[in-house]
Structure formats: structure tokens, C-alpha cells
Amino acid sequence: MAFLMKNMISNQVKNLGFGGGSEEKKEEGGTSDPAAARGMTREEYEEYQKQMIEEKMERDAAFTQKKAERACLRVHLREKYRLPKRRRICMSPQCCR
Numbered sequence: 001m002a003f004l005m006k007n008m009i010s011n012q013v014k015n016l017g018f019g020g021g022s023e024e025k026k027e028e029g030g031t032s033d034p035a036a037a038r039g040m041t042r043e044e045y046e047e048y049q050k051q052m053i054e055e056k057m058e059r060d061a062a063f064t065q066k067k068a069e070r071a072c073l074r075v076h077l078r079e080k081y082r083l084p085k086r087r088r089i090c091m092s093p094q095c096c097r
Contacts, residue, residue, distance in 0.1 A: 035045030077083065 033042075035042050038045065038048075040048065078085065
């Protein structure tokens with residue numbers, strides 16, 4: 001009787017997805033290897049990943065460069081025209097006169 005109860009409970013736990021079993025269910029047609037999923041060999045996939053990381057680093061560096069240039073230009077224009085760091089936005093009509 002105890003064996004039957006233990007078996008029923010363990011099957012229910014496995015079905016809930018809490019683990020409890022060493023079996024792994026795989027979806028039909030799905031593979032756990034991302035290289036095979038993209039139709040590449042392992043070496044090709046690793047090279048692809050390296051290339052993607054390098055391109056991302058280049059994009060990030062270019063973005064950082066542009067951001068720094070904009071900040072520098074902002075500082076220069078503020079000094080030249082003596083502009084405040086932030087514009088105050090007021091909703092009352094007396095401020096705008």
C-alpha cells in the first residue's frame with residue numbers, strides 16, 4: 001500500500017514539473033544544442049557567437065562615443081550661451097511673460 005501511494009505521489013510531482021525524476025522531456029523536433037538548431041556545426045556556431053559579441057562591443061563603443069560627443073557639445077553650448085542645466089517647466093501663465 002505504501003509503495004502504491006509513493007508511486008502515485010511521485011508521478012504527480014513529476015507531472016507538475018518540480019523535478020523528482022531523472023527523466024527529461026524534450027519537445028518533438030526540438031534539440032538542446034543551439035548549433036544544431038541553427039543548422040551549423042559546433043565550431044561554426046562558436047565562431048558565429050564570437051562575431052556577434054565583437055559586433056555588439058563595436059556598437060556599444062560607437063554609442064558611447066556619440067553619447068560623449070553630445071554631452072561635450074551640450075556643455076560647450078551651455079557655457080557659450082549661459083544656459084541653465086535644466087529648463088524649468090512651469091504651468092502658470094505668469095512665468096511665460
